[in-house]
Amino acid sequence: MEMNQYLSMFIDESREHLQAMNENMLKLEANPEDIGIVQSIFRSAHTLKGMSATMGFEDLASLTHEMENVLDLVRNHKLAMNPFIFDAIFKSLDSLEAMVEDIINGGTGQADVSAIVATLKSIVSGDYERSGSSGGSPAASAPAEAELDEFQYSILLQSLESGHQVYYIQVSIEETCVLKAARSYMVFNLLEQNGEIVKSTPSVEDIEKEKFDNSFTVYYLSQLSKEELEKQVGNISEIQSVIAEKLDENSLKLKMQQSQAQASAAAASQIAEASQQTAATAVAAKPEASAPKAAPSGGGAVASRTIRVDIERLDVLMNLFSELLIDRVRLEQLASEIHRSDLTETVEHMARVSSDLQNIVLKLRMVPVDNVFNRFPRMVRDLAKSLDKKVDLIITGAETELDRTVIDEIGDPLVHLLRNAVDHGVETVPERIAAGKPETGTVNLRAFHSGNHVFIEIEEDGKGINRDKVLATALKRGIVTPEQAKTLTDEEVYRLLFAAGFSTADKISDVSGRGVGLDVVKTKIESLGGHVQIDSKPGAGTKFSVQLPLTLSIISAMLIRLGDEKYAIPLSSIVETAVIQKEDIRSVHGNKMMDFRGGFIPLLSISKLFEVTSYSEDDETETEIVVIRKGDKLAALMVDEFIGQQEIVLKSLGKYLTNLFAVSGATILGDGQVALIIDPNALIK
Missing domain, CATH: 1.20.120.160 (HPT domain)
Known part of the structure; x- marks a missing residue:
């Protein structure tokens, strides 16, 4: 078979x-x-x-x-x-x-x-x-690993004879550290920059899989001094202690003898245990963390009215449909020029059918976020137990649907944010009782639709973010200057947590861990066309809000003209369109501004930005504008002419045209022309 x-x-x-x-x-x-x-x-x-x-x-x-x-x-x-x-x-x-x-x-x-x-x-x-x-x-009965073998011993011996410094380094990580493997990786990365690791115990593979307690040892070759080595490793956040022992031939030989003795003792102990045929033994259980509330589930019954389809086939279907969409727009254009009633009727019918087909194709690619959320209750349960905290995870909106490509990418950022919420947000039981809160902390994971976007919120009722500590850490790391620090709002201070390298600030600071992976989270979410915001109240908790596009392939856009060139602006970023007179444009410190609903917003010239030679708004007495939004910030773009709203197929510009400013891709229009798709987020700083 x-x-x-x-x-x-x-x-x-x-x-x-x-x-x-x-x-x-x-x-x-x-x-x-x-x-x-x-x-x-x-x-x-x-x-x-x-x-x-x-x-x-x-x-x-x-x-x-x-x-x-x-x-x-x-x-x-x-x-x-x-x-x-x-x-x-x-x-x-x-x-x-x-x-x-x-x-x-x-x-x-x-x-x-x-x-x-x-x-x-x-x-x-x-x-x-x-x-x-x-x-x-019984898992503890695995044989202890011999620290050094003959080959590694000979390498270290030869290194000593050729004038290199050999160190035996013991590194201990704080017990409260959640991402032990990440911290260990930072230690290994630092050591490899300044020398060569000959042997680590446990092995690198076990350390990567977090199969170790809170300490590990390495035999290391380097030209750095003992003091410098201890200082550099000790500066890494959540490292409890570093002891570097400089070895000579005698101490190295002694280490080798100890390793061999350990290996013999471990082997003897394993044989003794095997002969006794001891059954597995229980470990005294810690007080249970309250089990997170899992998303509703039908107990895993496999539905019979579904078929499994390879995601690549759906991608091919999507690409074929996008070509059909381009031809449909072309046919509509030709029908409007030829003026034949039977052709117009046929094209209108085709437009209706292809519109229904578009909805079906998009729905085929839509997957409930429950596919990502369903692994979180177990993760939160284990994490709360290891931290000796009581945490309820409450999931709402798990049936909300997102494009498959977004679903595949969003899992890791959400894991980072949930770990942060449980580890750094929710307090320990004694701290919660002292603050007059219930023993069990609550982490809410919500998903909901809003327009063409899906919002995912992670909110906990913990201690909140300490604004002063975040600011002090950012100043210490040189992320902001003292002058800038005085003018920052709370929201801008919280946004500093996403700065690269923020987490390595200071091992004493309890906010340093807030930055673990948060710069990676922000980068990943923005690469999907979304963005993330933080809202926090001291003593009341913190909320991370992630906004994501429903789909990454077909979007509604406003087509505009600048002279001979056409551009597309995503409708999800447009607030409104208008026409303004030249005399209504103000100049503030050399920048064009306009009055918009009781406030002033910047006015940007797309033709100058993209160097469009066939059009200049300076020659006109009035100009069309498109008001765009990013978060709570607004700006207006000056355009030559509005063409109209259209469903467009998003195409990448390939691997040769990368890092283009304010351009997120291109689309092929009905007449075969290529229109660049403007990225409004890049235009608002």
Whole structure:
């Protein structure tokens, strides 16, 4: 039986069942007595086991079989759920997800699941309760890694003999740090700029996957002094301590002997544990963080009235339709010139049909944001537990739809913003009680439509952003000057959090972590044609609001003419159009301004900006204007003539025309002409 043809179906259905199990486990954690939820989880595990066995993925099948055994006891009232069992099943789900990801990446789906299988077996037999006080998890029985092998030792020895300085560096990261891997990467990056890392313990791969406690060690070659090395690494935010030990031949030899002794002891300990055949043991559970409220779900039932379509096919369909749209506009233009009633009727009918077709094609590409949101309840639950906080995640508007291309890109920025909300926004339980707030913090994740945009808001009821600390940090980093700092509004101060490198400000400052990845978040959202705003009240909480376009391929635009050239301005950025007299234009410090609804806004000359030689507004007594908006800022663009509103197909300018100012792409008009699409956001500074 040829399995490859069924692999994509297996992967899609495995992901659905794993997601359903994760969501139902969160619901069960909130209602441990609800046997109906257990039944749903059991059905998903049973289906996944059958699929895995059929496809030949034995490790997946054996792990889901052990999960089934535990769930079977629970649903038959022979076993009551407790924190240890919850943690064991969540760990099992993590292992299953890792194995499915391995299969997606072309692997075999094999993994060492013996430790978690032993844990599940001990739950079924009841041994975990008897041995709960005797020690740690079986995962801890993995052999300790020998710090140095012979080859690495010889490299370090030769480096010493050739005059290089060899260091043994121990780095500890603060326990409150959430992004340990990111901090470790910053340490490794700094070290590699000033020397060469010979060996790290744990390995770089484990550190990248956050498979380490709060410390790691490296053997390092560098010309820097011990003091300079400790100072540079210590300046990285959330690094608790750095101890650099300069090695000579004797101390290096001693380290090698210690490494060999560690390896021997670890091997002996592993053999002893194996011989005792010890079942998995329980770890005393911490007080549970309140389980986030998951988005409503139907328990993972796979709908039968749907078919799976490769996203590339939809892209091809979109491109073909966009060509059809260009021809439709051309036909409408020809029909208006020829004046034949039968041709006009046919073109009008074609326009109606293609308009309906356009709606269908766009809807095919639309995906509910629930596809992104559904992984957040589990993430927030784990994060709150690791930080010893109580957090409720309340999701609303998960059915709101967005273009598939936007959905694929928006996940990582939202992860950053949610981590920030839980880690830096919501206070610890003692802090919340002291502030007179409920023990459990609330993080609201909302999505809703507004015009041609989708808004996603992340709001928490935490301590808010400390304006003075943000400003002090920005001044220290040189992001703003003292003169600028005096005139900044609250909103402008909060926007400084998005400045590149803001997070590396000062390890003592509790706002430094607010900048982790926020510059990356802003860049990613703006690359999708959206923008992000911050609103915060000290003591009351912070709200991040992300505005995104509904789709990136077909947009409504106003076509304008400048002499011989045509341009398109997206309707979503236009406030209104008007005609103004030349005498109404004011000059303020050499800049053109105009009176607009009781205030003054800048007046920009597009013809001078784009160097259009065939038109100059200086020769006219009155000029048409388009008022554009970016956030709460307005500006007016002077144009020669309005052509009209049109649905246009957004085309990129290719890889040769990059970094063009105020141009976001181009479109082909009905007469075959190319019109550049103006980016209003770039025109408003």
